[in-house]
Amino acid sequence: MPLNNCIPLKQPITFVLEGFYVPPGYGSLLFFLALLDFVVVLLGNGTVMLIIIIDRSLHRPMFVMVWNLALCDLLGVIAVLPRFMIHFLTGQRRIAYGHAIAQAFCVHTYGAATQTILCAMAYDRYIAVCEPLRYHSIMTTARLIFSLVLAWVTAVMWIGSVLIFHIDIPLCGHFIQHVYCSNRAILNLACGPTTVNNIYGQFYSSIFIVIGFSYIKILQASVTKGKGDSSIRSKAFQTCASHLVVYVLFEISTTIIILSHRFPSMSQNIKKFLSILFIIIPPAVNPIVYGLVSTELRKSIIKLFTLKSRKI
Template sequence: MINSTYVSYFTLSGYFDTGLFKYLYFVVILSLYVLIIGSNLLLIVVICMNRSLHEPMYLFLCSLFVNELYGSTGLFPFLLVQILSDNHTVSAPLCFLQIFCLYTYGNVQFYNLAVMAYDRYLAICHPLHYNTRMTFNKAVRLVVVIWVPPFLCVLVTACLSVSLQLCGNIINKVYCDNYSVVKLACYDTTINNVYGLVGSAFSIFCPLSLVSFSYMRILRVCFSGCKQSRQKAVSTCTPHLASLLNFSFGVCFEILQSRFNMKNVPNIVRIFLSLYWLTCQPLFSPVMYGLNMSKIRSMCKSLLLSSVRKCRPCGRFVQLE
């Protein structure tokens, strides 16, 4: 333990000596990061460049992909540096900055998925009134709601953690985590714990309540409607539900391994559980929405085909030369 209450750096004890395998891990992590950046950027460009996709549903999807780029950038460059480093320390300001980035990513993700569920509810349960109930201006206001409250909520969390007097500087993870920092406090952390519970209620339970309400109404329409309406609802909601379940499971893994004693679990498993919600979701979402939504799939194909056609005349010109 450190007697001083001022901590200028944190030590990440989640890393272990892997020898030359660290270069293999570096290549794997770098490849995942490049794949995440490329797939999410491709879908953002496709949505922005095609006017036929300038609809509320695709605006919310674009917000989702931007958030996944934001969260991945808050994690992967940090991981790449730490993998190659022999001294796994991070300065206190950089640590709190990463906490802010990763926690806002998680909160925005839940809000985004909740708004997307509400949008699907209006489209399926009120198709004739969808354009009047979900106007573009309302969609823009909802995007503001997706981003602003989570940032303000996490900003308060970070400020409360920064003001703590710490008696230690060892974080048993491979990245900075707010709960791990709070556990290092010298004195009572009741305010942090109470605000954490309230913040979790607003960040997790409120969005999931809206999701539950939306899907209960959607299921009612599916059971009472014709076969065609059921098939349309299933095809529309499948990517969203899969994305929601994947992210929710990842957050549950993170909460379980952070809050409970898992010393008997192998270190590599604990690292995987702590990283799942930050790595798998940005990889999973572009695949789900890109493959399952016909408009996005066709636009991606046309974009790739047009780029190939532009290259063909160049190829002929070179052959003639």
């Protein structure tokens, strides 16, 4: 809730994050777990991005979009996990105002861009399934670039327009009751109501419905076109499988955040951990999903590591 009847703070403002409660002697263990997830995300997404760049056979719309999704995952993780590691290792919870806004921008952009890129993927897969003979004439290089630029620009402008309201909103508190800086956590320190930002927040969640509807239409079209030929239906499900798994995984992670607030008796540390699942789980699992489901990507990864091992 916004703070009322308080004296607005003056710049420079330094926030204090509530963070996790770290029992004595457990800081090093939590630091190691955070570092492990960080390394897994960097290696997994970095490998996928490198393979797509090196292997010319993967220079196709689907894999270019996967590359952008991997980049988006790195953005979210790099914005949050390093500060967690510092917190676990040193207990440092202070964050400057500019850094707080930057972290909030990166985290929200990660969430928004994940959805807009998945929308672009849904469009690409819909054409591949429903218009296979016209796919290359429709999904041209120009249209691919336009789709990805639109996805990123929409996310950045969307989140930027939300956070720009923070510039003039007076804040009356330093203590952020969260483990990272978010739009809502910062606005809870506002001296007055923030109606405009609340409206933007509701709009932010509406895109979930749009993506879900898009994939439902893809599956319906796949089933309809595959009635006379089961191989078409099988190919359609295979080509959309990885995207659906990634989308569902992201949805589950964000839904858990909402559900955790329904249980007030739940441990605060558990609630805080559940609130960051969408940042630490999907980025670590997505490269595995694409590596297992996409035969071409898996073969390219195996080929690269086989050549490396032979040289050694």
